Amino acid sequence: MPRRVAARWPFRPTARYSRNLAEALRTETVGGIIMLAATVVALVWANTPWSRFYDDLRTYEINPSWLGLDHMDLQHWASGGFLAVFFYIAGLELREELTHGELRDPRDAALPLIAAVAGVAVPALIFLAVSAGAPGAARGWAVPTATDIAFALAVLAVTFSRCPAPLRAFLLTLAVVDDLIAITIIAIFYTDRLAFVSLLASVLMIAVYGALQAKGVRSPWTYVPIAILAWYFMQRSGVHSTVAGVALGMLTSSRETPDDRRTNAEQADHVLRPFSAGFCVPVFAFVSAGVALSGSALGAVFGDRVALGVIAGLVIGKFVGVFGGAWAAVRLGLATLGDELQWRELAGVALLAGVGFTVSLLIGGLAYPDPAQFERVTTAVLIASLLASVAASLVFRHRVRQRARAEAFDEDG
Structure with a gap:
């Protein structure tokens, strides 16, 4: 008997711990913390005497x-390959919102949808106003338009753990729509060359994927090669490959099965979210966030109108x-403010939307291939994301104290 236990011991804890780790990575808080840790490691390493190795x-x-993928360094693999998985998850979330969530009912969808559109337009205008006249500034107008889903939800979970469910749904819907707009912008405005044959091949693979999903095919091994080919041809076409990720995610079926098994969308999310949160996004953060933080480097950021435009945006x-978009939508009768939503808490979410990070860094790399300019833009995104997180955290902590006082008063009364 003891021998049998000893023989099984190395394997059983490994499987159990792997399951526990995967489950932890499915929560926004853990994923956000890992991404933040990767960012800190990159920043520290890039500011040591060993920065050359970084x-x-x-x-x-x-x-x-031999695959036609030339000049692909780790940074390009992270932004073009690993982030495709992240945007596949975003596509799944958007599909879920359209099928079962806030976007299912047009009246409920109006508030976050209008807020998301205004939250893309206003930062772009502010960026253009602040950066006007700077060389090449116009190419970066989309950098401050995106909200980082993982980071924003992690901050909300940590600082306002008892937030109303509709507030979290508002932020999630806002961020998902925001990312969809960002991907559309990337596809339209940041495609310098276009190989039509490769693009058509990618579209064909995406169409085959969607047709099989509609027919109810369940085997993941049917979809994996199709998805890889869709990514590959999109990468070859000149259109950013994350577009394929979003398209595939949105086409993944969320139709319930008679035997109560997970839907295709639920199964894909269950399998890929830990990989995205634990590897893909942290690796992208690690290879993108390592910038110099010396006095002269920070001085260059605050002397650069493009970087200042990113921070202001x-x-x-x-x-x-x-x-402002949410307020105008309610005032004009285009949307309603739910009973559990309050303007003060929406103000905190609006501040939190300024955490651009992942998608902002992605667009920054596409807009500014010059390493020096990209480094200043990256530093600006990091500064802005930090400021937005701190400001939102102060608002949420104040609301937590107000809610606690109100609950104590109700109990005493």
């Missing part, structure tokens, strides 16, 4: 030239756009 690592090329523009 640069060598993220520019290390993995070029399967994310911190001021996102708040004005999201909160």
Whole structure:
């Protein structure tokens, strides 16, 4: 008997711990913390005497030239490959919102939808106003338009753990629609070259994927090669490959099964979310966030109108756009404010929308291929995301104290 236990011991804890780890990675808080840790490691490493090794690592090329994928270093694999998984998850979330969530009813969808559109337009206008006249500034107008889903939800979970469910749903819907708009912007405005044959091949693979989903095919091994081919041809086409990720996610079936098994969308989310949160997004954060934080480097950021435009767009523009869009929608009768939503808490979410990070860094890399300019933009995104997180946290902590006082008063009364 003891021998049998000893033989099984190395395997059983590993399986159990793997399941526990995967379950933890499915929560926004853990994923956000890992991404933040990867960012901190990159920042620390990039500001040590060993920073050259960090640069060598993220520019290390993995070029399967026989596949036609040239000049693919680790940074390009992270933004073009790993983030495709992240945007696949975003596509799944958007499909869920359209099928069962806030976007199912047009009246409920109006508030976050209008807020998201205004939250894209206003930051872009503020960026253009602040950066006007700077060389190449116009290419970066979309950098401050995106909200990072994982980071924003993690901050909300940590600072306002008892937030009303409709408030969290508002932020999730806002961020998902925001990402969909960002991906559309990338596809339209950041495609310098277009290979039509490859694009058509990718569209064909996406169509086959959607047709099989509609027919109710369940085997993941049917979809994996199709999804890889869709990504590959999209990458070859010149359109950013994350577009394929969103399209595939939105086409994944959420139709319930007679035997109460997970739907295709639920199963894909269950399997891929831990991989996205625990590997894909942290690796992207690690290879993108390592910028110099010396006095001269920070001085260059605050002396660069493009970088200042990014900070103003994310911190001021996102708040004005999201909160102002929601307020205007309610005042004009285009949307209603639910019973559990309050303007003060919506103001906190509007501030939190200024956490651009993942998608902002992605667009920044597409808009500014010059390493020096991209580094200043990256630093600006990090500064803005930090400011937005702190401001939102202060609002939420104040609301927590107010709610606690109100509950104590009700108990005493």
